[in-house]
Each structure stands twice: as C-alpha cells, then as structure tokens.
Amino acid sequence: MHLLSIDSLSDAQVALILDEGARWFEYNRQPRRNSKRLDGLTVINAFFENSTRTLLSFEIAAKRLGAQVVVMQVERSSIKKGETLEDTARTLNAMRPDALVIRHGTSGAPGTVAALMDCPVINGGDGIGEHPTQALLDAATIRHRFGHVAGLRIAICGDLKHSRVARSNIKLLRRLGADLRLAGPPSLMPDDLPACDIDQAVDGAEVVMMLRVQRERMTEDLGDAPGEYLDRYGLTAARLAKATPHAAIMHPGPINRGVEIEGDLADDPARSLIILQVEMGVAVRMACLDLLTAERVA
C-alpha cells in the first residue's frame, strides 16, 4: 500500500490514522518514548524540494517508532550527474528499504517511483499535486481543537492554484463533512474550484486556513505592491473579526508574515493552531508509517 493521495485511503484508514495520531500525540508528550513498533525497519527520506517541517517530522516520527532512518542527500546524489528518477528509484529499491518518503517538484513523481518500489511510498508533497500527510495532520489538529470536523465551516484562502496542501485538504475535509469556503486572488484560483471573496469565506468560519503565496512556482509576477496582497487577500485582524469568536487560524507553513497573514495573528496563542499543527505532524506521520508498514512487521 502506498500513500500518494488522499484517495489512496479508505474512510476506515483515515479514521484509524486520526485516532492513532491522537494517541501518538499524547505519547510524544511523555519524557521518554521508546516504541519498538518499527524496530529493524529502514525508512528512506528522499526530498528533492526544500522542507523543514515535513522532512524533520518524518525523521523524528520514524525514529520514535524505532526505525533506522536514512536521509538521501539529493544535492550530493547522482541526480546531479543526470541520473533519471526511475533509475534512482530502482537503486533505492535494491537497498531494500521498508518505506520511502518522497517530496518532488514534479506532480505525479511519487507515483512514478512507487511503481518501481517493493515498499510503501509516502508522498511528502509533489509539485502542485498533493500533500496527503499535511491534510491528515490538519484534520487531526482540527479534531484536537473542536472534537470533530463534520459540520465545521472552514475557509481555505490564498494561493490555491499552487497549493498541494489545499488540494489534499479539500478532498479530506469534504470527506469528513466540513463546510468548505475557498477564496483567493482570481489569478491564483484553479478554474475547477468555486471561489468566493475572502471576506465572504471568513464570514462565520470556525477555522481559517491561510496558504502561502508560492512565488517560486509562478511564472508571472503578481505585480502587487508591498502590503497590497495582505490588504486585498490576506488575514488581518479586521477580517478575522467576521469569523466566529472562537475561530482558529491555521497555516501549513512556512509563513510569509505580512503577506498572507498578519504576524500578530500567527503568533496569537488563543487563535493560532500553527505550532500545534507542527506538533501534530510528528504524531500523524507516526500513525501513517505504522499503518503502511504493518504488513511487513506482522
């Protein structure tokens, strides 16, 4: 079994990951964690795009479960000598890993690799494709705060066009029964998604999830003056006042302070779940690794 997309998971598997993630979250708060569930297994992390949260949390997750973790140094690998992704996959497979976590700038690359591997492959973010473990950790964070996802009004706002996080979250949060509102600048909204104005999206929302403006994936210049994006499309205190009084703020990180979100809002401990999302990320990735490798340790 691979975890390439939210579609890779049945409803029962989603429920299991969220339940187990909540359990690992409490476990991780203990002073010592010495689980041996993945004892004797090898996990490879191959990140062809930059990462702080996803890379480190997968490494910590695998180590907390007792696995041996190898991080492929992409910058120093034979990719730089022109090796194809397929040949790299065959090479990694020959080393008999028990799970591979891959991030790649090309949408669909994890699927190409998975077809050549004998072990589970987890998509750690592929181009503008999907980022399934981010959506799972987001759903787990929402459940931690509200106790449920079903029926919540959730606004997802910003650069939806380039956001693999949004793509996975739209699938998952809809499946879990959330009432989604999507908003972003017209040039950063995919054609196939119904969008509204950010003020309408935030109005009455229980959760406001902001997305980073992914300038590295844009060919065109947004042409915005400093402060203009925040005023027109970002989360400001004035805009947040339209949400429910207990509304939570989320963002997958990294944050562009003063662009898609006012820095003070990101730091507000009463409203912002951003740091909790990071903590939940380790727990949910433990649940994912455990589920995917279960048949190998059975």
Ligand code: ASP
């Ligand atoms: N860290 C997330 C991702 O890799 C979101 C972002 O980069 O804006 O997709």
